[in-house]
Amino acid sequence: MSLSLSQTPSVPVTVEFLPGERPAVRSVELAQHFGLKHKNVLRDIDDLTRKLPESFCRLNFEPTEAEVVVPASGGMRKDRAYLLTRDAFTLLVMGWNSTRAMEWKLRYIEAFNTLERAALENARSEALADGARAALAVPPERLHRINQAVRYHQKGLNCIEIGKLLDVSRDVVWRLVRQARTLGLLPASGPTSGPAAASRAARGLAQ
Template identity: 35%
Template structure:
């Protein structure tokens, strides 16, 4: 990160609002605001955020940086969605730690002070109207009884879902998972395929895509039907398992010449065949 100062040297209006981050509405700003405050291109702010997310723990990243979108009109007048992040106070401090310079320091101090003010206001606030916070009106006995009954019903529904899901998860972990190959292991069976470029090949085939954090993800239409994603929180890495339909898809791409090959290799004809068995 380079030294940065707002071009005007004037602190912009401090607009901190309650925004959703990891399922909670807390005081936050957006990456667009950070770009405006410090006179940076938004793309550079996104790059800096990705750098923070790569080095910080998964918990810190999810708790302080919420991926969102905003819309801008393109040259043809159509609205196009672009990525942005919603950032908490701690995320703001971590992100701007390397933004130096006298004016940058003033901007950071002003925003952190405003964050602290909002947190104090929220901590001391007892709303006259609980519904303004999306809560039931517990001052009304009928509404309070309804809210209590609904909470019990939701609790029972969640417990029922867990009771159904647990044996399924156990069966998958003990029976299915050991027999499912990882993407790397399966592609080793495809002679000549460049293992290091398989994910890039799947991106070109619109099966995978590159997420804002720079990692690869499976498009929803192929997730859990062709490929299963497993995220390891301890290492912050994602493993892809190839399901039977995914094995068929990879084999088809292989024979169609759509998987990047090692130097000196070419994809075989369709009649050669590839074994799917473990």
């Protein structure tokens, strides 16, 4: 019988982090959740990595170890295992199409999505905090000029036009805009992102 996610037993999806804050899942847990033997999951990983570039495998299939129970003795042994990034997970489970597999695919995808949203929000919060701290170090008069440049920039004016309104050179405007980007008041790139853009604008006005 097909189960909806709400009917699926509440078994947690464990996501760990590789260097660089890259979320990853363990091959052992994949085997348990998808109802497969771990040796068969390893077989699929081996088949997959033989077909993929070494650089991709190095970044997305992290070798590790897993402790497993030895049925005969009840003792423990260490088997090889992997930590798989989202990309590795997606490629690996692509061919697993049972009803149970489809349920767990959705749960793992949601786990990855949740972590990525949280990481994005955290990065945004840190950027805003960094911008606020940097703004406190800017003299009030300079900050006022930066805000003026930002307002004109957001209206679509170029460095030449903003310079005329503020009675400063285009290079000064460019520095104001660059500092506004550092403070998080403007996106990281834009049409007036440097002297080259200002020169293009000047040529356009001269035509």
